[in-house]
Amino acid sequence: MKKELEKTYDPKGLEERLYKKWMDQGCFHAEVNPDKKPFTIVMPPPNITGQLHMGHALDNTLQDILIRWKRMQGYEALWQPGTDHAAIATEVKVTEHLREQGIDKEKIGREEFLKYCWEWRKEYGGRIIRQLHEMGSSADWERERFTMDEGCSDAVQEVFLRLYEKGYIYKGSKIINWCPVCRTTISDAEVEHVDQEGNFWHINYPVAGEEGKFVEIATTRPETLLGDTAVAVNPKDERYTGIVGKLLKLPLTDRVIPVIADEYVDMEFGTGCVKITPAHDPNDFEVGKRHHLEEINILNDDGTMNGQCGKYAGMDRYEARKKMVDDLKELGLLVKVVPCTHAVGTHDRCGTTVEPMIKQQWFVRMDEMAKPAIEAVKSGELTFVPERFDKIYLHWLENIHDWCISRQLWWGHRIPAYYCRKCGKMIVAKEMPDTCPDCGGTEFEQDPDTLDTWFSSALWPFSTLGWPKETPEFKYFYPTDVLVTGYDIIFFWVIRMVFSGIEQTGKCPFRHVLIHGLIRDSQGRKMSKSLGNGIDPLEVIDKYGADALRLTLVTGNAPGNDMRFYWEQVEASRNFANKIWNASRFIMMNLPEEELPEPSAEDLRPADRWILSRVNTIAKEVTDNMERFELGIAVQKIHDFLWEEFCDWYIEIAKLRLVKKNDSEDLRISADAALWTLRTVLTEALKLLHPYMPFITEEIYCTLLPSEKTIMTAEWPKYREDRNFPEDERLIGEYQELVRGIRGIRMEMNVPAGTKTELTIVGKDEAACRDFEILKDTLAGMERMVFATEVRIQSGKEGVGDDAVTVVTSRATAYIPLDELVDREKEIARLNQENAKMDKEIARGEGMLGNPNFLGKAPAAKIAEEREKLAKYKAVKQQIVDQLAGYTKQG
RNA sequence: GGAAAGUUAGCUCAGCUGGGAGAGCAUUCGCUUGACGUGUGAAAGGUCGCAGGUUCGAGCCCUGUACUUUCCACCA
Numbered sequence: 009m010k011k012e013l014e015k016t017y018d019p020k021g022l023e024e025r026l027y028k029k030w031m032d033q034g035c036f037h038a039e040v041n042p043d044k045k046p047f048t049i050v051m052p053p054p055n056i057t058g059q060l061h062m063g064h065a066l067d068n069t070l071q072d073i074l075i076r077w078k079r080m081q082g083y084e085a086l087w088q089p090g091t092d093h094a095a096i097a098t099e100v101k102v103t104e105h106l107r108e109q110g111i112d113k114e115k116i117g118r119e120e121f122l123k124y125c126w127e128w129r130k131e132y133g134g135r136i137i138r139q140l141h142e143m144g145s146s147a148d149w150e151r152e153r154f155t156m157d158e159g160c161s162d163a164v165q166e167v168f169l170r171l172y173e174k175g176y177i178y179k180g181s182k183i184i185n186w187c188p189v190c191r192t193t194i195s196d197a198e199v200e201h202v203d204q205e206g207n208f209w210h211i212n213y214p215v216a217g218e219e220g221k222f223v224e225i226a227t228t229r230p231e232t233l234l235g236d237t238a239v240a241v242n243p244k245d246e247r248y249t250g251i252v253g254k255l256l257k258l259p260l261t262d263r264v265i266p267v268i269a270d271e272y273v274d275m276e277f278g279t280g281c282v283k284i285t286p287a288h289d290p291n292d293f294e295v296g297k298r299h300h301l302e303e304i305n306i307l308n309d310d311g312t313m314n315g316q317c318g319k320y321a322g323m324d325r326y327e328a329r330k331k332m333v334d335d336l337k338e339l340g341l342l343v344k345v346v347p348c349t350h351a352v353g354t355h356d357r358c359g360t361t362v363e364p365m366i367k368q369q370w371f372v373r374m375d376e377m378a379k380p381a382i383e384a385v386k387s388g389e390l391t392f393v394p395e396r397f398d399k400i401y402l403h404w405l406e407n408i409h410d411w412c413i414s415r416q417l418w419w420g421h422r423i424p425a426y427y428c429r430k431c432g433k434m435i436v437a438k439e440m441p442d443t444c445p446d447c448g449g450t451e452f453e454q455d456p457d458t459l460d461t462w463f464s465s466a467l468w469p470f471s472t473l474g475w476p477k478e479t480p481e482f483k484y485f486y487p488t489d490v491l492v493t494g495y496d497i498i499f500f501w502v503i504r505m506v507f508s509g510i511e512q513t514g515k516c517p518f519r520h521v522l523i524h525g526l527i528r529d530s531q532g533r534k535m536s537k538s539l540g541n542g543i544d545p546l547e548v549i550d551k552y553g554a555d556a557l558r559l560t561l562v563t564g565n566a567p568g569n570d571m572r573f574y575w576e577q578v579e580a581s582r583n584f585a586n587k588i589w590n591a592s593r594f595i596m597m598n599l600p601e602e603e604l605p606e607p608s609a610e611d612l613r614p615a616d617r618w619i620l621s622r623v624n625t626i627a628k629e630v631t632d633n634m635e636r637f638e639l640g641i642a643v644q645k646i647h648d649f650l651w652e653e654f655c656d657w658y659i660e661i662a663k664l665r666l667v668k669k670n671d672s673e674d675l676r677i678s679a680d681a682a683l684w685t686l687r688t689v690l691t692e693a694l695k696l697l698h699p700y701m702p703f704i705t706e707e708i709y710c711t712l713l714p715s716e717k718t719i720m721t722a723e724w725p726k727y728r729e730d731r732n733f734p735e736d737e738r739l740i741g742e743y744q745e746l747v748r749g750i751r752g753i754r755m756e757m758n759v760p761a762g763t764k765t766e767l768t769i770v771g772k773d774e775a776a777c778r779d780f781e782i783l784k785d786t787l788a789g790m791e792r793m794v795f796a797t798e799v800r801i802q803s804g805k806e807g808v809g810d811d812a813v814t815v816v817t818s819r820a821t822a823y824i825p826l827d828e829l830v831d832r833e834k835e836i837a838r839l840n841q842e843n844a845k846m847d848k849e850i851a852r853g854e855g856m857l858g859n860p861n862f863l864g865k866a867p868a869a870k871i872a873e874e875r876e877k878l879a880k881y882k883a884v885k886q887q888i889v890d891q892l893a894g895y896t897k898q899g
Numbered sequence: 900g901g902a903a904a905g906u907u908a909g910c911u912c913a914g915c916u917g918g919g920a921g922a923g924c925a926u927u928c929g930c931u932u933g934a935c936g937u938g939u940g941a942a943a944g945g946u947c948g949c950a951g952g953u954u955c956g957a958g959c960c961c962u963g964u965a966c967u968u969u970c971c972a973c974c975a
Contacts, residue, residue: 016935016937017935017937201971201972208975225975226975227975228975229975240975272973272974272975273974273975274974274975276974277974277975278974278975281975282974282975283975284975285975289973289975290973291973291974291975292973292975293973294973350974350975351972364973396903396904397903399902399903400902400903400970400971403901403902403970403971404971407971407972495969495970496970499971530910530911532911532968563912563913563922563923564911564912564913564922564923565912565913566912566913566914568904569904569905569912570968570969571911571912572911572912574910574911574923574924576911576923576924576925577911577923577924579924579937580922580923580924580937581923582937583935583937583938584937585937586935586937586938587934587935587937587938589934589935590934590935590937590938591934591935592934593934593935594934594935595934596934597934598934632915633915636915638915640913641913641914641915644913644921644922647922648922655934655935656939659934660932663932663933663934667933748940748941751940751941752940752941752942754940754941755928755929755940755941755942756941756942758928758929760929761929761930761932761940849919852919856918856955856956859955859956860955861954861955861956862955862956863955864955865954865955865956866918866955866956867918870918870956873918874918877919
């Protein structure tokens with residue numbers, strides 16, 4: 009029984025059904041297989057708090073395209089999926105969630121809180137995975153991992169230990185970024201500089217013991233005055249040479265601070281005097297170190313002023329600022345207030361202004377590990393697509409600071425450091441030690457901090473494959489091939505994976521990084537929750553299907569570039585799916601029940617060889633484009649081939665032969681050849697399209713070829729020399745030229761569609777006549793395409809009436825008798841216009857070919873091409889001239 | 900303050916190593932052609948930001964310039 013496609017294309021039921029089928033058949037699973045070459049992509053693990061958004065949709069579509077393609081090419085293709093515990097994001101979400109139920113995180117304590125986190129993970133961690141299923145993602149879900157599962161946690165501890173023993177991880181008191189709302193440290197990468205309106209407050213600091221003498225400083229954060237331990241000037245600044253070494257009375261306090269000289273101060277900027285607050289400014293911290301200044305912390309962890317701040321203690325930092333400015337004004341020490349905009353460091357997650365503070369934290373030393381990561385890109389071992397992201401990557405690494413990895417959070421990998429309760433000795437180990445080697449104490453307390461969530465993500469390409477164990481998977485699938493991600497997380501993730509991978513495994517974790525941009529709304533704005541302008545990919549899928557969404561996300565999108573989302577584009581994609589659906593349905597309607605053997609070479613007609621040749625060429629081009637990660641260009645070619653060549657031309661040509669299959673034995677053979685070609689070309693094109701539109705291609709393929717289980721493992725089309733038919737491509741090209749010309753002229757002449765005429769084709773020479781004779785069966789049916797009742801092919805003008813309009817191509821002139829419709833004068837004018845056009849072309853060609861420089865320097869192929877074109881234009885012109893001469897003679 | 904990207908049809912964007920400018924949507928005029936009106940045929944629409952340069956030849960390479968966007972940055 010022949011299978012059939014549903015009459016209308018409805019992605020909804022179809023996609024769900026096919027995804028289930030793939031899952032049931034284990035189509036996504038990859039195994040260590042020494043007979044095949046591996047191809048690996050690790051999926052950027054979505055947060056367990058996350059919901060699928062357009063960014064995920066794009067990212068996963070690109071990965072799925074690559075994986076499906078490589079799988080078809082015969083690679084053992086592993087797409088390694090999983091989810092991220094997303095330390096701070098989850099902790100914030102769970103905390104909120106608990107608060108809504110009236111539960112206070114602090115009250116229930118760490119252990120209890122973590123239970124809620126795991127519950128959350130159980131409840132919501134799978135949600136985004138299910139949503140990825142809807143996209144058609146062919147990841148190996150059997151291998152799904154989680155950054156906090158046993159294996160990944162083991163990898164984290166192992167790396168921590170190794171780096172600690174190597175001296176690359178250390179605990180130290182340094183100035184760090186503190187978020188007073190989240191109450192944790194954050195890394196440099198998490199600080200976003202946002203321009204804000206603010207003021208420069210100019211304040212006079214009285215010189216001690218010299219009545220009426222002041223030093224004027226300017227600051228954007230007056231409240232930090234309470235932490236000042238010096239004022240600095242540039243040693244070369246002659247304005248201030250006399251004052252260096254003197255003491256100043258720090259306003260609002262009873263402290264005195266020295267004036268010091270330091271190169272760091274820019275003489276040109278402000279007053280040339282800088283207040284130094286070592287505990288709350290990274291630069292001042294460095295200055296303080298150089299001059300052995302006291303570091304006075306003035307802030308509590310929640311951003312309020314601490315006990316050091318006298319009357320301001322307990323106030324919020326901004327409240328204190330206001331009060332202090334008022335007080336300074338009252339004291340007459342406020343010189344002026346100058347409005348200005350300046351870049352304020354904010355926490356990228358919550359937007360809170362970050363406070364630099366000195367705290368004891370854990371850091372990763374970056375200097376040594378950055379080197380091989382830089383080298384990896386410089387040597388070409390690791391490449392970015394597009395290349396320009398090299399610079400961003402290198403610039404960051406070349407200016408990298410040590411990475412603060414400890415977080416004052418509960419949800420995450422706890423730092424594997426233990427402190428002896430008796431003597432305080434710190435021991436770094438995977439498990440809690442039994443006895444203290446120093447004091448013999450047996451009670452230990454683990455460091456309360458957890459690790460930056462990116463610490464575990466950095467290990468993702470190998471921790472998911474079983475590392476640190478030498479598993480077969482690790483040996484086979486690592487290093488991975490391509491990493492696909494947005495440019496927004498190069499710093500957070502890509503760089504950290506590279507140096508971690510090289511340090512731990514000795515190998516760069518991937519060969520290529522394919523960078524994509526952001527999906528913006530139709531006005532070019534970032535999609536965001538606060539704007540409410542986000543488009544839910546699931547809604548798109550619901551309305552138009554995952555295939556349409558996927559196609560929309562890759563067409564016209566170049567690597568690294570942002571793109572705007574338009575519903576119209578999705579609609580166009582769905583229309584394409586519909587087109588393919590119906591074309592396939594048409595082909596299947598005509599296919600016989602019985603076997604359809606490959607026709608012998610002589611039974612194939614020119615159009616058959618043409619379309620076979622075309623799909624062959626397209627396969628090669630598409631493969632080339634995909635190898636260069638030009639997915640948008642590749643899919644455009646498949647799209648255009650299927651729609652404009654296969655549907656618009658070949659199917660139409662084939663129809664003529666199908667309807668006549670019972671007329672004669674010869675026509676039956678012709679019809680069979682067409683059917684076989686239709687099926688063959690469709691099959692090849694479906695394979696090319698499958699990575700982009702997996703569902704519709706699977707459904708059609710399996711219906712068309714009932715013995716095939718899936719298109720997923722069908723062999724990717726390869727270029728075949730025996731399917732290259734340049735002669736037929738040329739011939740059909742001439743045919744198309746002729747048909748287009750006839751349609752055009754009929755339109756121009758306003759010929760009613762119902763009016764059918766004879767068509768006489770006069771070949772330019774014998775060879776041309778022969779060629780058009782070869783196309784006889786195609787031409788004979790041309791009435792469907794060019795409204796001809798009868799087609800004659802001949803070498804002279806005999807029998808051609810005077811009232812015919814003409815279509816001139818390089819090798820033939822077609823005559824269409826239109827009797828009363830033709831205005832002789834207009835026809836002559838039209839031909840003259842054509843003639844002038846040819847003259848222009850000929851002049852261009854002759855100009856080029858007459859230029860000795862061109863002949864001397866241009867490549868031979870280009871010269872030959874131009875010669876050929878020139879000859880063609882000359883031939884057309886000749887025929888136009890002949891035609892005109894005929895009219896003149898008659899007229 | 901550094902760096903990158905963009906500037907191409909009315910709109911949104913492609914354009915691979917330099918060799919006669921493309922798509923989708925929109926527009927105009929046709930088509931109950933038996934797969935598809937989610938279709939089909941024809942057409943209109945561009946000084947490729949501006950100014951120089953290199954080249955036989957530049958949307959593409961170089962220099963400068965204008966505007967837009969983004970990233971980085973410890974000038975208080």
